[in-house]
Amino acid sequence: xxxxxxxxxxxxxxxxxxxxxxxxxxxxxxxxxxxxxxxxxxxxxxxxxxxxxxxxxxxxxxxxxxxxxxxxxxxxxxxxxxxxxxxxxxxxxxxxxxxxxxxxxxxxxxxxxxxxxxxxxxxxxxxxxxxxxxxxxxxxxxxxxxxxxxxxxxxxxxxxxxxxx
Amino acid sequence: xxxxxxxxxxxxxxxxxxxxxxxxxxxxxxxxxxxxxxxxxxxxxxxxxxxxxxxxxxxxxxxxxxxxxxxxxxxxxxxxxxxxxxxxxxxxxxxxxxxxxxxxxxxxxxxxxxxxxxxxxxxxxxxxxxxxxxxxxxxxxxxxxxxxxxxxxxxxxxxxxxxxx
Numbered sequence: 301x302x303x304x305x306x307x308x309x310x311x312x313x314x315x316x317x318x319x320x321x322x323x324x325x326x327x328x329x330x331x332x333x334x335x336x337x338x339x340x341x342x343x344x345x346x347x348x349x350x351x352x353x354x355x356x357x358x359x360x361x362x363x364x365x366x367x368x369x370x371x372x373x374x375x376x377x378x379x380x381x382x383x384x385x386x387x388x389x390x391x392x393x394x395x396x397x398x399x400x401x402x403x404x405x406x407x408x409x410x411x412x413x414x415x416x417x418x419x420x421x422x423x424x425x426x427x428x429x430x431x432x433x434x435x436x437x438x439x440x441x442x443x444x445x446x447x448x449x450x451x452x453x454x455x456x457x458x459x460x461x462x463x464x465x
Numbered sequence: 466x467x468x469x470x471x472x473x474x475x476x477x478x479x480x481x482x483x484x485x486x487x488x489x490x491x492x493x494x495x496x497x498x499x500x501x502x503x504x505x506x507x508x509x510x511x512x513x514x515x516x517x518x519x520x521x522x523x524x525x526x527x528x529x530x531x532x533x534x535x536x537x538x539x540x541x542x543x544x545x546x547x548x549x550x551x552x553x554x555x556x557x558x559x560x561x562x563x564x565x566x567x568x569x570x571x572x573x574x575x576x577x578x579x580x581x582x583x584x585x586x587x588x589x590x591x592x593x594x595x596x597x598x599x600x601x602x603x604x605x606x607x608x609x610x611x612x613x614x615x616x617x618x619x620x621x622x623x624x625x626x627x628x629x630x
């Protein structure tokens with residue numbers, strides 16, 4: 301280093317863009333297995349304490365992930381639309397989930413790395429720094445999936461291990 | 466920039482170390498309010514589907530946060546000890562939570578920023594990249610707190626808003 305003309309800073313990055321995508325997709329893979337663990341007749345009906353069935357929560361997660369990444373990639377935000385018609389079908393939900401996995405990879409690649417420290421109005425409604433919105437999307441998935449774990453336990457079903465992604 | 470002798474790279478950091486601490490402490494602040502929302506006689510007893518009461522889960526979170534940050538700061542890891550004696554007291558749990566908030570700030574400041582991309586054996590047991598272990602700690606808190614939301618709803622109690630940190 302003493303002989304080099306330009307000095308580079310030490311890598312002090314907490315997490316890279318690629319690592320953050322892998323982290324999210326790992327969570328999404330676990331959420332997919334949680335969806336799979338529900339009996340079809342309970343996925344869109346079973347509830348504890350008056351909360352939404354997990355199938356409805358999963359539709360919210362679908363409404364956020366790809367449109368969220370697309371918004372960050374293009375800086376054009378559409379309003380949040382959680383009312384995707386999947387006919388209360390577990391199979392259709394899983395197919396939509398898998399399609400979203402591919403589309404998320406596609407849009408993620410187009411997000412400029414420097415954009416995470418910008419401010420944006422996510423879904424035309426939620427103004428925050430982009431990294432905060434992104435973490436909110438992931439955290440919201442973990443939050444609702446944690447609720448699905450209780451639903452599954454209440455149904456007498458052992459959920460997938462939290463640590464397997 | 467054309468006239469400068471040294472060129473600096475564009476900021477392409479996803480999230481800074483300080484931002485990540487603020488993110489975690491924001492979550493911890495919400496978890497504190499979830500603890501507060503439980504009636505004392507339910508915090509260490511109420512359960513759905515045979516799962517642990519939330520007071521027990523909160524003890525797990527305490528066992529992870531400060532010892533986890535201390536391990537990352539010192540590279541010396543003790544084994545995980547979830548059996549802190551709080552006498553099933555909500556007040557003692559909240560006091561331990563507040564003490565952990567201060568201690569987390571203390572140890573966080575001592576974590577070398579470059580360490581997040583190292584590999585470590587967290588708690589002498591879980592080998593992973595440090596940023597992965599760190600995200601696991603936070604995600605585990607979100608996961609269990611999401612379960613507490615179901616407990617509160619099942620008890621007829623409105624939980625704090627997820628988006629308020």
